[in-house]
Amino acid sequence: MTLHLKKAELHCHIEGATPPELALRQARKYGVDTSAIIRDKAYVWDDFTSFVRCYDAVASLFRTEGDYALLAEAYLTELAEAGTIYSEIIVSPDHGNTVGLGADAYIEGLAAGMDAARAKTGIESRMLITGIRHLGPEAVIRTAEYAARLRHPLVTGFNLAGEERMHSVAEFARAFDIVRDADLGLTIHAGELSGAFSVRDALDHVRPARISHGVRAIEDEDLVKRLADEGVVLEVCPGSNISLKVFPDFASHPLKALYTAGVRVTLNSDDPPFFHTSLAQEYDIASTVMGFEDSEINGMTRTAIEAAFVDEATRQRLLATL
Numbered sequence: 086m087t088l089h090l091k092k093a094e095l096h097c098h099i100e101g102a103t104p105p106e107l108a109l110r111q112a113r114k115y116g117v118d119t120s121a122i123i124r125d126k127a128y129v130w131d132d133f134t135s136f137v138r139c140y141d142a143v144a145s146l147f148r149t150e151g152d153y154a155l156l157a158e159a160y161l162t163e164l165a166e167a168g169t170i171y172s173e174i175i176v177s178p179d180h181g182n183t184v185g186l187g188a189d190a191y192i193e194g195l196a197a198g199m200d201a202a203r204a205k206t207g208i209e210s211r212m213l214i215t216g217i218r219h220l221g222p223e224a225v226i227r228t229a230e231y232a233a234r235l236r237h238p239l240v241t242g243f244n245l246a247g248e249e250r251m252h253s254v255a256e257f258a259r260a261f262d263i264v265r266d267a268d269l270g271l272t273i274h275a276g277e278l279s280g281a282f283s284v285r286d287a288l289d290h291v292r293p294a295r296i297s298h299g300v301r302a303i304e305d306e307d308l309v310k311r312l313a314d315e316g317v318v319l320e321v322c323p324g325s326n327i328s329l330k331v332f333p334d335f336a337s338h339p340l341k342a343l344y345t346a347g348v349r350v351t352l353n354s355d356d357p358p359f360f361h362t363s364l365a366q367e368y369d370i371a372s373t374v375m376g377f378e379d380s381e382i383n384g385m386t387r388t389a390i391e392a393a394f395v396d397e398a399t400r401q402r403l404l405a406t407l
């Protein structure tokens with residue numbers, strides 16, 4: 086068990102962190118029928134396409150600043166109770182726009198929840214704005230322009246999530262140029278639904294400090310060596326990968342092989358209740374199923390803080406608590 090270990094997380098989609106019980110409360114508040122997306126207090130989906138449909142339906146249950154503040158505070162408080170000192174949440178102003186809340190109120194609501202969680206527990210957190218790949222390059226450029234002009238102290242990075250099998254990475258290079266110029270940290274979903282080529286494309290066209298997932302780099306030995314040599318950090322989400330059938334089981338998950346090859350890896354939960362996991366459970370699996378020593382897991386937590394999109398004073402303060 087790893088309850089005694091400090092933890093840090095770089096990769097959790099905030100709407101994807103909604104516990105089904107909270108989704109049901111929100112649905113009652115807005116009079117929404119959830120029978121197609123929640124059964125027996127569990128989310129209903131069976132492949133990536135139906136997962137995204139379910140995710141979007143859950144997101145549509147958050148409609149005010151207060152709703153988003155509640156979600157962020159609840160998630161971060163749960164993390165803090167499990168020993169987490171730092172969390173980056175992936176946020177999607179497109180979802181705020183879809184429900185008519187607007188991007189600014191969406192961000193302010195989340196920021197209020199983050200502030201409340203820090204006041205209560207001490208947990209430090211930041212937001213990474215994400216573009217949604219299946220909405221296409223033009224929509225992602227608009228989201229990148231929004232992220233670049235926002236200059237919110239808690240928004241420190243940019244990601245690209247969504248259906249990885251749609252469009253080429255090169256089509257999103259312009260969006261990433263915009264946010265790089267605004268000094269936001271860069272990470273991109275790759276090597277999850279698509280193979281090693283998508284990780285190589287991400288490195289070539291985006292030049293990110295980190296890759297969201299990246300685990301299918303294991304299909305290409307030269308690429309694994311390149312990741313290790315260049316010190317690119319992978320945000321690995323083992324439970325998500327098994328749930329989405331990227332790998333059949335934990336025994337065939339490449340976390341250990343990547344770690345042994347010298348790739349800088351971190352532990353993350355992605356969309357925890359959708360994948361029947363939590364950050365604490367990912368740490369436990371690394372320990373009891375994948376056989377990592379406590380010292381090795383602490384090393385991954387240290388890697389997460391080293392790769393966090395925070396100012397140097399905050400990074401040093403967090404490192405000192407490990």
Ligand SMILES: Nc1ncnc2[nH]cnc12
Nearest residue numbers: 098101246247274355356
């Ligand atoms: N695992 C995942 N991959 C890509 N996009 C996502 N959006 C939310 N979860 C995601």
Ligand SMILES: [Zn+2]
Nearest residue numbers: 098246297355
């Ligand atoms: Zn993700």
